[in-house]
Amino acid sequence: MRIAYDNLIFKLQQYGGVSRYFSELIQRTKNHEGVAVRTVDVAKGRLAGLSSSMLDIIFSFGKTQLYHPTYYSDAVKKRQGVKTVITVFDMIHELFLSKNKNFQNDIAVKKKCIQDADHIICISENTRKDLLKIYPVSKEKTSVIYLGVSKVGGKIMPQTGATVQRSFVLFVGARGGYKNFPTLLEAFYRSGIASDSALVCFGGGAFSKEEKLAIEQKGLGANVLQIDGDDQALAEQYMNAGFLVYPSAYEGFGLPVVEAMSLGCPVIASNTSSLPEVAGGAAAMFFPDDPDELASAMRKLMNDPEERSRLRELGLARAREFTWEKTAHQTFELYYSILGG
DSSP, rough: OOOEEEEEEHHHOOOHHHHHHHHHHHHHHHHHOOOOEEEEEEEETTTTTTTTTHHHHHHHHHHHHHEEEEEOOOOOOBBBBBBBEEOOOOOOHHHSSTHHHHHHHHHHHHHHHHOOOSSSSSSSHHHHHHHHHHHHHOOOEEOOOOOOOOOOOOOOOOOTTTTTOOEEEESSSOOOOOGOOOHHHHHHHHHHHTTTOOOEEEOOOSSOOHHHHHHHTOOTTEEEEEEEEOOHHHHHHHHHHSEEEEEEEEOSSSSSHHHHHHOOOOOEEEESTTTHHHHOOOOOEEEEHHHHHHHHHHHHHHHHHHHHHHHHHHHHHHHTTTOHHHHHHHHHHHHHHHHHO
């Protein structure tokens, strides 16, 4: 089986769920018996300065059977003798950004990729549901294959430097828009736990002026921190946190939820989109537009070690169901079926 991937996502993002997915998948594909892998250098639909027609020639000359692009681009199109599989991670652009002129071209490119693909992988049932609702795609043209969790080690240690030497609530990733960080900030304030704990935001960049103002207005200046780091640093935050709060109003999957669970970190997550599906009953849930409900959940979890222990054990068991080996195996099976093997 001869498969081609491109490197577009690795040019667009250094760290992220999509690049992690393809890094894990391509690594396992290269090691899979009976599979030959070609990686082509694509820059927004062009092959390293060559025309799109040259990409057709290279695929044909190399006898590529299946092309799995790493992101949406004009390199995705119907090619004689080459099947195309794309992975759709979420419908955020269509649901939240369709009226923003800056994203309309991205949506148009994505739509064409969906139309031209021979098969579409969705990373959750919720993503597939949204895809089928928005685009005229038959369900038979889609499959659901969950993401896995990377095995990143960490050690439990006292928090120093940018964090604090006490229990803390962890938030991971971007904070803007649908990520719903203002609700978490308000809930942290209302919960009354700030006097004995902190809210640590990992990644997402430095606080904006608006975020700093909101933090100061609530008198939380010394209790809300932002830090950055690599995967090892993130693993240590998961292992040291009292619990993770994932308040997002929409996710295609919600990888930090499973990452936290895999490292024994209890989780509170929004009861919306893919998050209940992924959490599988192993997290405390709340409605994303209700800061009082979230405040109550945070207060209970911070003050109830037995509940934290219960969620920790449930989370560890749930996380074991998400492995990159399973993701890769199910993807290989899909490749074979599409090629008629």
